[in-house]
Amino acid sequence: MTNRNKLTILAIFVGGLLLLASQTFYVIGQTEQAVIVQLGKVVRVVNAPGRGDGPGLKVKIPLSESVIRFDKRNQMLEATQEEILTGNKERLMVDAFLRYRVKNPYLFYTALGDGTNGQRRLEQRLNAALRQALGTADSEDIISTRRSELMGVIRNNLARQAASSRLGIEVIDVRIKRADLPLANQNAVYERMKTARQQQSTRIRAEGDQKALEILGTATGEAERIRGEADAERARLFAESFGKDPAFAGFYRSMRAYETSLGQGDATLVLSPDSEFFRYFGRGGGE
Incomplete structure (x- = not known):
């Protein structure tokens, strides 16, 4: 046998060994998991979550078993x-x-x-x-x-x-x-959306205006009630004071009459000098 034939046989032998090794050994990385399938059935799982066998060099039956890999990452x-x-x-x-x-x-x-x-x-x-x-x-x-x-x-x-x-x-x-x-529908839908937004805006504005009127009406009513109570209390105090001091009551009423009659700016009164109206104008007027 010549050297050339020997080299050929050696190369075939080495190639066969490499092929056998590739069909027998496989490597599973850290981010990989795999199922080993034989004749269409899963015979074992490698490096799956919760399993003890981790990544690394693994062995399978040549030609009979195949490795289906899956990524463990998202x-x-x-x-x-x-x-x-x-x-x-x-x-x-x-x-x-x-x-x-x-x-x-x-x-x-x-x-x-x-x-x-x-x-x-x-x-x-x-x-x-x-x-x-x-x-x-x-x-x-x-x-x-x-x-x-x-x-x-x-x-x-x-x-x-x-x-x-x-x-x-x-x-x-x-x-x-x-x-x-689709391009044919875009304008129609966007116009409908715009109209709906405008209607919603109008409705919200109307509700706000109505609420403002309600608040204003409530506040006005409350103010009138408080003013009425204050006027009644003032009248009660005046009546109580007038009952205790008739002279002061007469003086106060005269002052109010002067204010009403003479406070109009261009008002003209034609009265007798000895009229009761001028009772408090004299130096010794009053009681």
Whole structure:
């Protein structure tokens, strides 16, 4: 046997050993977890949460067993743009994404398949949840006012589905990136939103004006009541004082008469000098 033949045989032998080694040994990283599948069935799970076997070099049966890897970190699934009919029969073009984490690779694989198939089936579930939640909401709510609330509803629905269907995932978040009207509908919907806002503003202003009138009426009534009580108290005090001192009562009434008659500016009185009206004008007037 020539040296060349020996080298060829050696190369084939070494190559066979390397191929056998590649089919026998595999490495699982810190951020990875895996299921080992044999003839379509999961025979064991590697480096999953709560398991003692950690990452590192592992051994499998050559050619018979295959390794299906899953990332242990948070994953983001961006759904393709979906056209959704809203509760008020408007069509919206919705872009959304799902953030999740594979917590049980065995359940994930048995329910959804490997990574590629699992992503596709999760996207189908996400789109179904979007249609269910947004199909009962008005387009205005989706575009502006209730978007955060609706995203929470979708996330909770998906989380319940994941638990009941044993998908082996934790639903972390669902976000609607965009919710746009088709160009043909945009102007009509925005005009309707503008009109609704104007009507709401008018209603709030009218309610405020009515409330102000009610407060003013209440305050005016209270002021009249207090003024009436004060006048009554003053009259009572005057009557009490007049009863005790008739001379002062006569003097006070005369002063009020002078004020009323002479305080008009251009008023003219024609009276006799010895009239009772001038009783208190004299030096010795009065009692």
